[in-house]
Amino acid sequence: MEDLYDVTIIGGGTTGLYSAFYSGMRDMKTKVVEYQPSVGGKVSFFYPEKKVYDVGGLPGITGEDLVQNVTEQAESMEPTFVTGMKVASIEKREDGVFVLMTENGEEHFSKTVLIASGLGTFEMQPLKVKNSKRYDGKQIHYTIQNLEQYRDQKVVVVSQNRVGIDWSLALEGVAEEVHIVNRSDEFKAVYEQDVEKLESSSVRIHKEREINEVHGDDRMTGIVLDDGTVLDVDHILVYEGLQIDKSLYDEWGLETDKGRIPVTTDMGASIPGVFVAGDAAVYPSKTMLIGSGFNEAMAAVNSAAKYLDPKAKAQVYSTVIYKHKE
Ligand SMILES: Cc1cc2nc3c(=O)[nH]c(=O)nc-3n(C[C@H](O)[C@H](O)[C@H](O)COP(=O)(O)OP(=O)(O)OC[C@H]3O[C@@H](n4cnc5c(N)ncnc54)[C@H](O)[C@@H]3O)c2cc1C
The missing domain is CATH 3.50.50.60 (FAD/NAD(P)-binding domain)
Structure with a gap:
């Protein structure tokens, strides 16, 4: 029927x-x-x-x-x-x-x-790093649903867009440490003042860098950038477009x-x-x-x-x- x-x-x-x-x-x-x-x-x-x-x-x-x-x-x-x-x-x-x-x-x-x-x-463009998929939804996120989730955590934002800058600045003062990893040498779809705010914040900026590896077992503990920089990390937030x-x-x-x-x-x-x-x-x-x-x-x-x-x-x-x- x-x-x-x-x-x-x-x-x-x-x-x-x-x-x-x-x-x-x-x-x-x-x-x-x-x-x-x-x-x-x-x-x-x-x-x-x-x-x-x-x-x-x-x-x-x-x-x-x-x-x-x-x-x-x-x-x-x-x-x-x-x-x-x-x-x-x-x-x-x-x-x-x-x-x-x-x-x-x-x-x-x-x-x-x-x-x-x-x-x-x-759909969000996924993070294309080997072995990262198993952390999706647990430690790798594509949107900030709840800022408090990141309190006193080490967070890496992956983005070359204004959305990534907004997230990084929102997390500053909440998270213990915030890094932004941008695969380009500049930020896209941004106003000059967004970049100025980011540069004068405590967010650590990694330009022309990508994540090469994620480390951890059940829980992700760290990442390695393509210049060999090792970072401890609790969460990764990704905005690489749609x-x-x-x-x-x-x-x-x-x-x-x-x-x-x-x-x-x-x-x-x-x-x-x-x-x-x-x-x-x-x-x-x-x-x-x-x-x-x-x-x-x-x-x-x-x-x-x-x-x-x-x-x-x-x-x-x-x-x-x-x-x-x-
Ligand atoms: C970054 C940004 C900031 C914005 N800021 C503001 C603001 O401050 N104030 C304001 O008023 N507006 C703002 N807007 C605009 C506002 O978000 C949109 O006008 C509004 O969300 C449109 O709602 P909608 O329900 O018509 O469409 P959508 O929100 O796009 O919802 C459509 C839904 O349909 C689903 N769908 C699509 N195709 C299918 C299908 N074939 N079968 C089943 N489901 C399907 C989708 O998954 C989606 O959930 C902003 C937009 C953006 C992108």
Whole structure:
């Protein structure tokens, strides 16, 4: 038997999460399919520790807390979450039901689809050092989730990017020792003042260097750089750029514009019943921001509700009079 949903949201970034909350507000049976093992999208991936100042009503909140809040908001509506699954194709059957096929061949059935999958999926470039993989997630990390984890620890940041400088400076004063290893002779995508701050900090800079070896058994204890320098190390943080696997929305049968999906004012895509919100959507004067994704999520969900029932109200007028699941 097909488990048919009113709306299936592709992508569990901030836009997809907020869409899941809002479709719950409209009493729609909702599913979220997310490729990563956990939700949060770009905010969790790129800047969980950074403070975000431009979301209405939140004068300053870390990326991590923002994701936690919007996840909690989504969960209050009890949608079905499917993580670690990548949607590979969408097909609209003759009976109007959408069949979403994941890369591993699973099928998901839905009356409408809300695309909130940004520009596609992304993974960090891995550290390419022999025998290092076994420390991934334990002592080798690709994002700072929790600064306190590094308190009084010896940390090596591997990066030639501003992200690496930001991490190093955030760790200064928390970690016992911070080194930054840059395989180039300069930092990329940086402002001059970032480099000046780094140079006047206590972070030890190793330019034109790479890690040649990692040492340790169950626990990594040290590394050797390509000039023979030996460093004791508790943690390595790596930011060597991203591998982006762009969503091929045109292969899903949708009209696209430079890889994104043009939408009408109701956030509808070129296939009736498919709606788009967040970074995946494009229209004149579009901004790619968390707040615009939230607003578009509301519009897309309202349009999906109207698509399902043309007599449905255009919007939820007040959350006070509306049933909210506790
Ligand atoms: C470094 C940086 C700093 C930023 N700072 C700010 C800021 O201060 N304030 C602000 O408002 N905005 C900021 N932004 C922009 C903001 O992060 C984005 O606008 C926002 O994250 C977009 O959210 P989204 O949910 O639309 O897309 P995403 O966050 O990209 O989420 C899309 C999700 O869909 C998943 N996905 C993709 N394809 C598939 C598939 N086929 N199947 C299943 N899942 C899939 C992805 O894994 C991902 O989790 C910043 C962006 C960056 C990169």
